Amino acid sequence: MFSTPHFSECFDTPTEEQKVDELRARQHHEEEIYSLPRHEGWRQLSLRLYKGFWFPEAILPGVLSLRHHLRPTSSDIFLVSFPKSGTTWLKALAFAISTRKPELLQSRHPQDCSPNLETFFAGPRVPDLDALPSPRQFSTHIPYSVLPKSVHDSPCRIIYLCREPKDTLVSTYHFVNGMQRPEAAPQMPLTEAVELFCKGLTMYGPVWEHQLEYWQESQRRPEKVLFLKYEDLMADPEAIVRRMAEYMGKPFSAADEMNGMVGEIVRFSSFEKLSGLEINKVGLWGKEFDLGHLAIKKASFFRNGKVGDWTEHFTAEMAERFDAIARDKFHQSGLTHSHSSV
Numbered sequence: 594m595f596s597t598p599h600f601s602e603c604f605d606t607p608t609e610e611q612k613v614d615e616l617r618a619r620q621h622h623e624e625e626i627y628s629l630p631r632h633e634g635w636r637q638l639s640l641r642l643y644k645g646f647w648f649p650e651a652i653l654p655g656v657l658s659l660r661h662h663l664r665p666t667s668s669d670i671f672l673v674s675f676p677k678s679g680t681t682w683l684k685a686l687a688f689a690i691s692t693r694k695p696e697l698l699q700s701r702h703p704q705d706c707s708p709n710l711e712t713f714f715a716g717p718r719v720p721d722l723d724a725l726p727s728p729r730q731f732s733t734h735i736p737y738s739v740l741p742k743s744v745h746d747s748p749c750r751i752i753y754l755c756r757e758p759k760d761t762l763v764s765t766y767h768f769v770n771g772m773q774r775p776e777a778a779p780q781m782p783l784t785e786a787v788e789l790f791c792k793g794l795t796m797y798g799p800v801w802e803h804q805l806e807y808w809q810e811s812q813r814r815p816e817k818v819l820f821l822k823y824e825d826l827m828a829d830p831e832a833i834v835r836r837m838a839e840y841m842g843k844p845f846s847a848a849d850e851m852n853g854m855v856g857e858i859v860r861f862s863s864f865e866k867l868s869g870l871e872i873n874k875v876g877l878w879g880k881e882f883d884l885g886h887l888a889i890k891k892a893s894f895f896r897n898g899k900v901g902d903w904t905e906h907f908t909a910e911m912a913e914r915f916d917a918i919a920r921d922k923f924h925q926s927g928l929t930h931s932h933s934s935v
């Protein structure tokens with residue numbers, strides 16, 4: 594039985610000894626982070642290059658910490674995506690599939706249904722994940738090659754949601770320009786966002802390598818990685834929800850089918866439904882993780898939720914630039930993006 598995770602229970606009051614150990618580990622991580630190449634684009638958002646990918650500097654302590662501390666169990670499910678690829682949707686669906694209570698999404702922001710691991714670990718305390726009820730669902734944006742070996746080696750499962758990078762860029766562009774902090778940073782023009790994104794200089798970028806790593810692992814070990822596409826989810830949500838449920842070890846029973854459970858999960862997780870709820874419209878998200886400077890508006894996880902919105906923003910040259918990179922990077926991998934041509 595899946596019960597509600599209480600993230601606060603993962604942070605007991607530390608002993609003096611724990612405090613000293615955590616402080617030492619933190620200082621050690623900071624030294625390592627400050628030695629990494631740095632870039633400041635995207636409205637002064639500081640990025641660091643770690644193992645071939647650009648991580649937000651504020652999150653990197655969490656990445657280093659969880660690489661050290663994370664001990665997955667075989668029943669854990671990791672919901673993984675490149676930022677702005679539909680993580681919120683994936684979390685809502687996975688939560689509703691697990692609980693079989695999609696109506697609970699009316700009183701809970703989907704981002705609060707499963708902790709983002711690197712954010713969870715980025716604060717001053719190391720969370721005790723054993724306090725979370727099993728089966729646990731986590732989310733992360735960490736590339737496959739940067740996940741700890743414990744995740745690679747464990748029978749835990751990964752669901753990866755991939756989105757057409759042009760739509761991901763447009764979503765990122767609006768998200769970053771909508772951020773309240775840093776207050777002084779000017780709005781960013783789209784041309785500059787495209788330039789940085791194509792060079793991989795974006796949160797967890799480059800997107801193409803990110804997607805390719807999970808794609809290749811899903812081909813090698815389909816039991817380990819279920820590779821889904823935002824566009825397929827939009828085209829036939831019920832079919833994808835059934836695949837997810839099977840993969841999560843929670844297939845729908847004849848009674849579920851009779852009761853219209855699949856349709857209810859799709860309906861309660863839909864953009865239209867979620868974006869209209871007060872709980873998803875008002876207030877800031879992220880405050881509880883002691884990362885106040887990263888707190889973002891809850892509403893900013895819902896913009897318009899469309900496939901192909903890039904056609905409203907891109908010139909033909911921008912689109913060709915993206916498509917040329919995809920052709921080059923995905924060459925002979927079998928990975929393609931649907932709905933990608935102008």
Ligand code: PAP
Pocket residue numbers: 674675676677678679680681682685760763764765767862863864865867894895896897898899902
């Ligand atoms: P994150 O990476 O910060 O967690 P994420 O949820 O991946 O954010 O990205 C938000 C995008 O998913 C937004 O896309 P857009 O800017 O192109 O509109 C958001 O609208 C979209 N999204 C959120 N919820 C849903 C949903 N239920 N169905 C479809 N798209 C959704």
